[in-house]
Amino acid sequence: MAVLAVVSVAGPLADDRVLVGAPIWAKPLKFSVSFVAYCLTLAWMLQFLTRGRKLGWWAGTVVASTGVIEMVIITGQVIRGKRSHFNHQTPFDAALFNVMGLTVAVLWLGTLVVAVLLFRSGIADRAAARAIRIGAVLGLAGAGVGFLMTQPTPAQRRTPSGIVGAHSVGVPDGGPSMPLTGWSTTGGDLRVPHFVGMHALQLIPLTLMGLVALAVRIPRLRDERTRARLVAVAGAVYAAVLTLLTWQALRGQPLIHPDGATLGAAGLIALAAALGTTAVLRLPVERSGDERTPERATQPVG
Structure with a gap:
Protein backbone atom coordinates (compact mmCIF):
# COMPACT_ATOMS: atom_id res chain seq x y z
CA MET A 1 0.00 0.00 0.00
CA ALA A 2 2.85 2.38 0.80
CA VAL A 3 4.44 1.72 -2.60
CA LEU A 4 1.09 2.17 -4.34
CA ALA A 5 0.62 5.49 -2.54
CA VAL A 6 3.92 6.71 -4.02
CA VAL A 7 2.92 5.45 -7.47
CA SER A 8 -0.46 7.21 -7.14
CA VAL A 9 1.23 10.49 -6.27
CA ALA A 10 3.43 10.18 -9.36
CA GLY A 11 0.57 8.93 -11.54
CA PRO A 12 -0.82 12.37 -12.48
CA LEU A 13 2.57 13.40 -13.86
CA ALA A 14 2.12 10.94 -16.73
CA ASP A 15 -1.67 10.54 -16.66
CA ASP A 16 -3.79 13.67 -16.25
CA ARG A 17 -7.17 12.02 -16.92
CA VAL A 18 -10.17 13.09 -14.84
CA LEU A 19 -12.95 10.68 -13.82
CA VAL A 20 -16.20 11.72 -12.08
CA GLY A 21 -14.82 15.20 -11.49
CA ALA A 22 -11.54 14.13 -9.84
CA PRO A 23 -8.03 13.23 -11.00
CA ILE A 24 -8.17 9.56 -11.90
CA TRP A 25 -5.27 8.62 -9.57
CA ALA A 26 -6.83 10.31 -6.53
CA LYS A 27 -8.85 7.23 -5.57
CA PRO A 28 -5.95 4.73 -5.37
CA LEU A 29 -3.94 7.34 -3.45
CA LYS A 30 -6.65 7.88 -0.83
CA PHE A 31 -7.44 4.18 -0.50
CA SER A 32 -3.81 3.08 -0.22
CA VAL A 33 -3.01 5.68 2.46
CA SER A 34 -6.16 4.68 4.35
CA PHE A 35 -5.23 0.99 4.18
CA VAL A 36 -1.72 1.76 5.47
CA ALA A 37 -3.16 3.46 8.56
CA TYR A 38 -5.91 0.86 9.04
CA CYS A 39 -3.71 -2.23 8.76
CA LEU A 40 -0.81 -0.85 10.80
CA THR A 41 -3.22 0.04 13.62
CA LEU A 42 -4.88 -3.37 13.46
CA ALA A 43 -1.46 -5.05 13.58
CA TRP A 44 -0.56 -2.96 16.64
CA MET A 45 -3.83 -3.97 18.33
CA LEU A 46 -3.13 -7.67 17.71
CA GLN A 47 -0.16 -7.38 20.10
CA PHE A 48 -2.63 -7.00 22.96
CA LEU A 49 -4.31 -10.36 22.42
CA THR A 50 -3.85 -12.72 25.35
CA ARG A 51 -6.31 -15.29 23.98
CA GLY A 52 -6.95 -16.49 20.46
CA ARG A 53 -3.65 -15.25 19.02
CA LYS A 54 -3.73 -17.75 16.15
CA LEU A 55 -7.28 -16.78 15.20
CA GLY A 56 -6.26 -13.12 15.44
CA TRP A 57 -3.33 -13.76 13.09
CA TRP A 58 -5.64 -15.37 10.54
CA ALA A 59 -8.19 -12.53 10.86
CA GLY A 60 -5.45 -9.96 10.30
CA THR A 61 -4.17 -11.89 7.30
CA VAL A 62 -7.68 -11.96 5.84
CA VAL A 63 -8.01 -8.18 6.30
CA ALA A 64 -4.66 -7.56 4.58
CA SER A 65 -5.44 -9.98 1.75
CA THR A 66 -8.86 -8.51 1.02
CA GLY A 67 -7.28 -5.06 1.02
CA VAL A 68 -4.85 -6.20 -1.66
CA ILE A 69 -7.70 -7.56 -3.82
CA GLU A 70 -9.59 -4.29 -3.38
CA MET A 71 -6.61 -2.20 -4.49
CA VAL A 72 -5.80 -4.44 -7.46
CA ILE A 73 -9.34 -3.85 -8.79
CA ILE A 74 -9.31 -0.11 -8.06
CA THR A 75 -5.92 0.37 -9.74
CA GLY A 76 -6.83 -1.87 -12.66
CA GLN A 77 -9.98 0.16 -13.31
CA VAL A 78 -7.94 3.38 -13.15
CA ILE A 79 -5.62 2.03 -15.82
CA ARG A 80 -8.69 1.13 -17.94
CA GLY A 81 -10.18 4.59 -17.34
CA LYS A 82 -13.28 3.09 -15.73
CA ARG A 83 -15.10 3.63 -12.44
CA SER A 84 -14.35 0.95 -9.87
CA HIS A 85 -17.23 1.72 -7.50
CA PHE A 86 -20.93 1.38 -8.37
CA ASN A 87 -20.08 0.41 -11.97
CA HIS A 88 -22.53 -1.99 -13.65
CA GLN A 89 -22.12 -0.66 -17.18
CA THR A 90 -20.76 -3.97 -18.52
CA PRO A 91 -20.86 -7.54 -17.16
CA PHE A 92 -17.09 -7.34 -16.52
CA ASP A 93 -17.35 -4.05 -14.60
CA ALA A 94 -20.29 -5.41 -12.60
CA ALA A 95 -18.33 -8.58 -11.75
CA LEU A 96 -15.40 -6.52 -10.51
CA PHE A 97 -17.63 -4.37 -8.32
CA ASN A 98 -19.36 -7.45 -6.92
CA VAL A 99 -15.95 -8.89 -6.01
CA MET A 100 -15.14 -5.61 -4.27
CA GLY A 101 -18.40 -5.80 -2.35
CA LEU A 102 -17.54 -9.33 -1.23
CA THR A 103 -14.01 -8.39 -0.17
CA VAL A 104 -15.30 -5.41 1.84
CA ALA A 105 -17.77 -7.68 3.65
CA VAL A 106 -15.00 -10.20 4.42
CA LEU A 107 -12.70 -7.38 5.58
CA TRP A 108 -15.43 -6.13 7.91
CA LEU A 109 -15.94 -9.62 9.33
CA GLY A 110 -12.18 -10.06 9.81
CA THR A 111 -12.07 -6.81 11.79
CA LEU A 112 -15.10 -7.96 13.79
CA VAL A 113 -13.22 -11.14 14.77
CA VAL A 114 -10.28 -9.04 15.98
CA ALA A 115 -12.65 -6.77 17.94
CA VAL A 116 -14.31 -9.75 19.65
CA LEU A 117 -10.89 -11.19 20.56
CA LEU A 118 -9.85 -7.82 22.00
CA PHE A 119 -12.94 -7.82 24.22
CA ARG A 120 -12.07 -11.32 25.44
CA SER A 121 -8.41 -10.54 26.10
CA GLY A 122 -7.32 -9.56 29.59
CA ILE A 123 -5.56 -6.24 28.90
CA ALA A 124 -4.22 -5.20 32.29
CA ASP A 125 -4.39 -1.44 31.85
CA ARG A 126 -8.06 -0.42 31.90
CA ALA A 127 -7.54 2.78 29.93
CA ALA A 128 -5.63 0.97 27.17
CA ALA A 129 -8.24 -1.80 27.05
CA ARG A 130 -11.06 0.72 26.79
Whole structure:
Protein backbone atom coordinates (compact mmCIF):
# COMPACT_ATOMS: atom_id res chain seq x y z
CA MET A 1 0.00 0.00 0.00
CA ALA A 2 2.85 2.38 0.80
CA VAL A 3 4.44 1.72 -2.60
CA LEU A 4 1.09 2.17 -4.34
CA ALA A 5 0.62 5.49 -2.54
CA VAL A 6 3.92 6.71 -4.02
CA VAL A 7 2.92 5.45 -7.47
CA SER A 8 -0.46 7.21 -7.14
CA VAL A 9 1.23 10.49 -6.27
CA ALA A 10 3.43 10.18 -9.36
CA GLY A 11 0.57 8.93 -11.54
CA PRO A 12 -0.82 12.37 -12.48
CA LEU A 13 2.57 13.40 -13.86
CA ALA A 14 2.12 10.94 -16.73
CA ASP A 15 -1.67 10.54 -16.66
CA ASP A 16 -3.79 13.67 -16.25
CA ARG A 17 -7.17 12.02 -16.92
CA VAL A 18 -10.17 13.09 -14.84
CA LEU A 19 -12.95 10.68 -13.82
CA VAL A 20 -16.20 11.72 -12.08
CA GLY A 21 -14.82 15.20 -11.49
CA ALA A 22 -11.54 14.13 -9.84
CA PRO A 23 -8.03 13.23 -11.00
CA ILE A 24 -8.17 9.56 -11.90
CA TRP A 25 -5.27 8.62 -9.57
CA ALA A 26 -6.83 10.31 -6.53
CA LYS A 27 -8.85 7.23 -5.57
CA PRO A 28 -5.95 4.73 -5.37
CA LEU A 29 -3.94 7.34 -3.45
CA LYS A 30 -6.65 7.88 -0.83
CA PHE A 31 -7.44 4.18 -0.50
CA SER A 32 -3.81 3.08 -0.22
CA VAL A 33 -3.01 5.68 2.46
CA SER A 34 -6.16 4.68 4.35
CA PHE A 35 -5.23 0.99 4.18
CA VAL A 36 -1.72 1.76 5.47
CA ALA A 37 -3.16 3.46 8.56
CA TYR A 38 -5.91 0.86 9.04
CA CYS A 39 -3.71 -2.23 8.76
CA LEU A 40 -0.81 -0.85 10.80
CA THR A 41 -3.22 0.04 13.62
CA LEU A 42 -4.88 -3.37 13.46
CA ALA A 43 -1.46 -5.05 13.58
CA TRP A 44 -0.56 -2.96 16.64
CA MET A 45 -3.83 -3.97 18.33
CA LEU A 46 -3.13 -7.67 17.71
CA GLN A 47 -0.16 -7.38 20.10
CA PHE A 48 -2.63 -7.00 22.96
CA LEU A 49 -4.31 -10.36 22.42
CA THR A 50 -3.85 -12.72 25.35
CA ARG A 51 -6.31 -15.29 23.98
CA GLY A 52 -6.95 -16.49 20.46
CA ARG A 53 -3.65 -15.25 19.02
CA LYS A 54 -3.73 -17.75 16.15
CA LEU A 55 -7.28 -16.78 15.20
CA GLY A 56 -6.26 -13.12 15.44
CA TRP A 57 -3.33 -13.76 13.09
CA TRP A 58 -5.64 -15.37 10.54
CA ALA A 59 -8.19 -12.53 10.86
CA GLY A 60 -5.45 -9.96 10.30
CA THR A 61 -4.17 -11.89 7.30
CA VAL A 62 -7.68 -11.96 5.84
CA VAL A 63 -8.01 -8.18 6.30
CA ALA A 64 -4.66 -7.56 4.58
CA SER A 65 -5.44 -9.98 1.75
CA THR A 66 -8.86 -8.51 1.02
CA GLY A 67 -7.28 -5.06 1.02
CA VAL A 68 -4.85 -6.20 -1.66
CA ILE A 69 -7.70 -7.56 -3.82
CA GLU A 70 -9.59 -4.29 -3.38
CA MET A 71 -6.61 -2.20 -4.49
CA VAL A 72 -5.80 -4.44 -7.46
CA ILE A 73 -9.34 -3.85 -8.79
CA ILE A 74 -9.31 -0.11 -8.06
CA THR A 75 -5.92 0.37 -9.74
CA GLY A 76 -6.83 -1.87 -12.66
CA GLN A 77 -9.98 0.16 -13.31
CA VAL A 78 -7.94 3.38 -13.15
CA ILE A 79 -5.62 2.03 -15.82
CA ARG A 80 -8.69 1.13 -17.94
CA GLY A 81 -10.18 4.59 -17.34
CA LYS A 82 -13.28 3.09 -15.73
CA ARG A 83 -15.10 3.63 -12.44
CA SER A 84 -14.35 0.95 -9.87
CA HIS A 85 -17.23 1.72 -7.50
CA PHE A 86 -20.93 1.38 -8.37
CA ASN A 87 -20.08 0.41 -11.97
CA HIS A 88 -22.53 -1.99 -13.65
CA GLN A 89 -22.12 -0.66 -17.18
CA THR A 90 -20.76 -3.97 -18.52
CA PRO A 91 -20.86 -7.54 -17.16
CA PHE A 92 -17.09 -7.34 -16.52
CA ASP A 93 -17.35 -4.05 -14.60
CA ALA A 94 -20.29 -5.41 -12.60
CA ALA A 95 -18.33 -8.58 -11.75
CA LEU A 96 -15.40 -6.52 -10.51
CA PHE A 97 -17.63 -4.37 -8.32
CA ASN A 98 -19.36 -7.45 -6.92
CA VAL A 99 -15.95 -8.89 -6.01
CA MET A 100 -15.14 -5.61 -4.27
CA GLY A 101 -18.40 -5.80 -2.35
CA LEU A 102 -17.54 -9.33 -1.23
CA THR A 103 -14.01 -8.39 -0.17
CA VAL A 104 -15.30 -5.41 1.84
CA ALA A 105 -17.77 -7.68 3.65
CA VAL A 106 -15.00 -10.20 4.42
CA LEU A 107 -12.70 -7.38 5.58
CA TRP A 108 -15.43 -6.13 7.91
CA LEU A 109 -15.94 -9.62 9.33
CA GLY A 110 -12.18 -10.06 9.81
CA THR A 111 -12.07 -6.81 11.79
CA LEU A 112 -15.10 -7.96 13.79
CA VAL A 113 -13.22 -11.14 14.77
CA VAL A 114 -10.28 -9.04 15.98
CA ALA A 115 -12.65 -6.77 17.94
CA VAL A 116 -14.31 -9.75 19.65
CA LEU A 117 -10.89 -11.19 20.56
CA LEU A 118 -9.85 -7.82 22.00
CA PHE A 119 -12.94 -7.82 24.22
CA ARG A 120 -12.07 -11.32 25.44
CA SER A 121 -8.41 -10.54 26.10
CA GLY A 122 -7.32 -9.56 29.59
CA ILE A 123 -5.56 -6.24 28.90
CA ALA A 124 -4.22 -5.20 32.29
CA ASP A 125 -4.39 -1.44 31.85
CA ARG A 126 -8.06 -0.42 31.90
CA ALA A 127 -7.54 2.78 29.93
CA ALA A 128 -5.63 0.97 27.17
CA ALA A 129 -8.24 -1.80 27.05
CA ARG A 130 -11.06 0.72 26.79
CA ALA A 131 -9.33 2.79 24.08
CA ILE A 132 -8.56 -0.25 21.92
CA ARG A 133 -12.03 -1.76 22.25
CA ILE A 134 -13.91 1.50 21.66
CA GLY A 135 -11.70 2.29 18.67
CA ALA A 136 -12.39 -1.14 17.17
CA VAL A 137 -16.17 -0.88 17.63
CA LEU A 138 -16.38 2.63 16.19
CA GLY A 139 -14.13 1.57 13.31
CA LEU A 140 -16.57 -1.22 12.49
CA ALA A 141 -19.49 1.23 12.63
CA GLY A 142 -17.70 3.64 10.30
CA ALA A 143 -16.90 0.86 7.86
CA GLY A 144 -20.54 -0.20 7.97
CA VAL A 145 -21.60 3.26 6.72
CA GLY A 146 -19.99 2.29 3.41
CA PHE A 147 -22.78 -0.23 2.77
CA LEU A 148 -25.27 2.67 2.59
CA MET A 149 -23.51 3.90 -0.55
CA THR A 150 -24.40 0.77 -2.54
CA GLN A 151 -28.13 1.56 -2.66
CA PRO A 152 -29.43 3.06 -5.95
CA THR A 153 -30.33 6.75 -5.77
CA PRO A 154 -33.84 7.98 -6.71
CA ALA A 155 -32.45 9.31 -10.01
CA GLN A 156 -30.87 5.93 -10.79
CA ARG A 157 -34.19 4.19 -10.12
CA ARG A 158 -35.95 6.52 -12.51
CA THR A 159 -33.30 6.39 -15.25
CA PRO A 160 -30.99 3.34 -15.18
CA SER A 161 -27.51 4.28 -16.37
CA GLY A 162 -25.31 1.35 -15.42
CA ILE A 163 -24.23 3.11 -12.22
CA VAL A 164 -25.88 1.75 -9.08
CA GLY A 165 -25.04 3.53 -5.85
CA ALA A 166 -23.33 6.79 -4.93
CA HIS A 167 -21.42 8.45 -2.12
CA SER A 168 -23.21 11.79 -2.62
CA VAL A 169 -26.76 12.33 -1.34
CA GLY A 170 -29.13 14.71 -3.09
CA VAL A 171 -26.66 15.58 -5.86
CA PRO A 172 -24.83 13.55 -8.52
CA ASP A 173 -21.33 12.27 -7.80
CA GLY A 174 -18.58 14.36 -9.36
CA GLY A 175 -19.94 17.83 -8.55
CA PRO A 176 -18.19 20.68 -6.70
CA SER A 177 -16.07 19.28 -3.90
CA MET A 178 -13.62 20.10 -1.13
CA PRO A 179 -9.90 20.06 -1.94
CA LEU A 180 -7.89 16.95 -0.97
CA THR A 181 -10.85 14.98 0.41
CA GLY A 182 -13.14 15.43 -2.60
CA TRP A 183 -16.20 15.57 -0.33
CA SER A 184 -19.22 17.25 -1.87
CA THR A 185 -19.84 20.94 -1.13
CA THR A 186 -23.35 20.98 -2.61
CA GLY A 187 -24.95 17.86 -1.11
CA GLY A 188 -24.55 15.20 1.53
CA ASP A 189 -21.55 12.87 1.34
CA LEU A 190 -21.50 9.49 3.07
CA ARG A 191 -17.72 9.37 2.74
CA VAL A 192 -17.52 11.84 5.64
CA PRO A 193 -18.93 9.54 8.37
CA HIS A 194 -17.28 6.56 6.64
CA PHE A 195 -13.87 8.21 6.95
CA VAL A 196 -14.39 9.57 10.48
CA GLY A 197 -15.75 6.26 11.77
CA MET A 198 -13.04 4.04 10.30
CA HIS A 199 -10.26 6.21 11.67
CA ALA A 200 -11.57 5.97 15.22
CA LEU A 201 -9.34 2.89 15.10
CA GLN A 202 -6.38 5.30 15.32
CA LEU A 203 -7.84 8.39 16.96
CA ILE A 204 -9.23 6.84 20.16
CA PRO A 205 -5.91 5.12 21.07
CA LEU A 206 -4.11 8.35 20.10
CA THR A 207 -6.35 10.17 22.58
CA LEU A 208 -5.10 7.87 25.31
CA MET A 209 -1.50 8.41 24.24
CA GLY A 210 -2.11 12.15 24.50
CA LEU A 211 -3.44 11.72 28.04
CA VAL A 212 -0.37 9.67 28.95
CA ALA A 213 1.90 12.39 27.56
CA LEU A 214 0.02 15.09 29.49
CA ALA A 215 0.30 13.05 32.70
CA VAL A 216 3.93 14.18 32.94
CA ARG A 217 2.67 17.73 33.59
CA ILE A 218 -0.81 17.04 35.00
CA PRO A 219 -0.66 14.78 38.07
CA ARG A 220 -4.42 14.12 37.94
CA LEU A 221 -3.93 12.15 34.70
CA ARG A 222 -1.47 9.76 36.33
CA ASP A 223 -4.42 7.90 37.80
CA GLU A 224 -5.35 4.94 35.62
CA ARG A 225 -9.04 5.21 36.46
CA THR A 226 -9.14 8.85 35.42
CA ARG A 227 -7.58 8.03 32.07
CA ALA A 228 -10.03 5.17 31.55
CA ARG A 229 -13.01 7.42 32.32
CA LEU A 230 -11.76 10.15 30.00
CA VAL A 231 -11.33 7.59 27.23
CA ALA A 232 -14.95 6.52 27.81
CA VAL A 233 -16.07 10.15 27.49
CA ALA A 234 -14.02 10.52 24.29
CA GLY A 235 -15.57 7.36 22.89
CA ALA A 236 -19.11 8.51 23.66
CA VAL A 237 -18.46 11.93 22.10
CA TYR A 238 -16.90 10.30 19.03
CA ALA A 239 -19.91 8.02 18.62
CA ALA A 240 -22.23 11.03 18.87
CA VAL A 241 -20.21 12.93 16.24
CA LEU A 242 -20.28 9.89 13.93
CA THR A 243 -24.05 9.67 14.32
CA LEU A 244 -24.42 13.40 13.63
CA LEU A 245 -22.27 13.24 10.49
CA THR A 246 -24.25 10.26 9.18
CA TRP A 247 -27.53 12.06 9.84
CA GLN A 248 -26.23 15.21 8.15
CA ALA A 249 -25.09 13.29 5.06
CA LEU A 250 -28.33 11.33 4.74
CA ARG A 251 -30.27 14.62 4.74
CA GLY A 252 -28.30 15.72 1.69
CA GLN A 253 -26.45 18.44 3.61
CA PRO A 254 -22.80 19.32 2.86
CA LEU A 255 -20.34 19.04 5.73
CA ILE A 256 -19.30 22.69 5.39
CA HIS A 257 -22.85 24.07 5.17
CA PRO A 258 -24.62 22.82 8.33
CA ASP A 259 -28.14 24.03 9.09
CA GLY A 260 -29.52 25.07 12.45
CA ALA A 261 -30.44 21.53 13.47
CA THR A 262 -26.94 20.25 12.76
CA LEU A 263 -25.31 23.17 14.60
CA GLY A 264 -27.65 22.70 17.54
CA ALA A 265 -26.83 19.00 17.79
CA ALA A 266 -23.11 19.79 17.51
CA GLY A 267 -23.46 22.31 20.33
CA LEU A 268 -25.15 19.73 22.56
CA ILE A 269 -22.36 17.24 21.83
CA ALA A 270 -19.72 19.85 22.71
CA LEU A 271 -21.56 20.69 25.95
CA ALA A 272 -21.84 17.02 26.87
CA ALA A 273 -18.12 16.56 26.19
CA ALA A 274 -17.22 19.50 28.44
CA LEU A 275 -19.54 18.37 31.24
CA GLY A 276 -18.34 14.77 31.04
CA THR A 277 -14.68 15.77 31.12
CA THR A 278 -15.25 18.15 34.04
CA ALA A 279 -17.16 15.50 35.98
CA VAL A 280 -14.36 12.95 35.52
CA LEU A 281 -11.64 15.40 36.57
CA ARG A 282 -13.59 16.32 39.72
CA LEU A 283 -13.98 12.74 40.90
CA PRO A 284 -11.69 11.74 43.78
CA VAL A 285 -8.59 9.76 42.90
CA GLU A 286 -8.68 6.24 44.30
CA ARG A 287 -5.29 4.97 45.33
CA SER A 288 -4.50 1.28 45.01
CA GLY A 289 -1.38 -0.81 45.23
CA ASP A 290 -1.78 -2.27 41.75
CA GLU A 291 -2.07 1.09 39.94
CA ARG A 292 0.05 1.07 36.81
CA THR A 293 2.28 3.96 35.83
CA PRO A 294 1.14 6.08 32.85
CA GLU A 295 4.30 5.19 30.95
CA ARG A 296 3.02 1.63 30.68
CA ALA A 297 -0.52 2.56 29.74
CA THR A 298 -0.21 1.60 26.07
CA GLN A 299 2.27 -1.28 26.36
CA PRO A 300 1.06 -4.71 25.20
CA VAL A 301 0.81 -7.43 27.79
CA GLY A 302 0.90 -11.19 27.66
